Amino acid sequence: MGRWQPNARGRLLEAAMELFAERGYEQTTVGEIAKRAGLTERTFFRHYADKREVLFGGAQEMRELFTRTLAGLPASAGPMEAVGATLAAVAEGFRDRHAFARHRQALIAANAELRERELIKLADLSATVAGALRERGVGEPAASLAAEAAIAVFRVAFERWTRSPGTRELGLYMEESLVELKAVTAGA
Structure with missing residues (x-):
């Protein structure tokens, strides 16, 4: 067994995705x-707690990207402006990953245990965003509301993107979903 070979984590991910598709x-x-x-x-267990975590291994990196992006924005950016800029940065992280994301989402949609884990991941991400917004001086309940809105926009845009043929970038779906959210709340 070649455990000393490079990129063990990536090889495990690739093997898991192949097997999930086959079996x-x-x-x-x-x-x-x-x-x-x-x-x-x-x-395997050095890299992942269980086979489910193969599909959620990037959660920490996503939390860090949200936090880092929010922290790096000008202090003058309001909560929803900051959310929009952060979603654009996150979308860049998915460039050229449509096929993988589509396959991953299909696996999650077909399995109740994975759907539950996805919801936990999104709730954790929302808490991370709310915390980062509070660090920027956004008070409550605005920080929590903006964080929940960010995750709703992310989720809707991501689902639309993974159901698409992949000819458009995720960032466009993020922008459109954010515009729709603003239109919905403005008409309330």
Whole structure:
């Protein structure tokens, strides 16, 4: 087994996605993923807590991107302006990842356990955004409302993008969803 070979985490992800497509999420074992990647189960568990986490391994990086982007914006940016800029930065992180994102979303949609984990991830992300907004001096309930709005825009845009053929960038769906949210709240 080649656990000393580079990019073990990426190889595990690729192997898992292949096996999930071939056999289904429920029928795929950690041992099969490790074997397909040319690694040991022990190496798998160094990188992921379980096979579910293969699909959610980027959650920490996403939280950091949201936090870093919000922290780097001018103090004059209002909460929703900051949210819009942050969503644009996040969308850039998905450039050239449409096929992967589409496959991942299909797996999540087909499995209740994965849908639950996705909701937990989004709730955690909302709390992270609210905290970053509070760090910028946004009070409550504005910070929590803007954070929830950011996650709603992200979720709607991401779902639209993954259902699309991938000819348009995620950022365009983010912009459109943010415009729709503003229109909905302005007409309230």
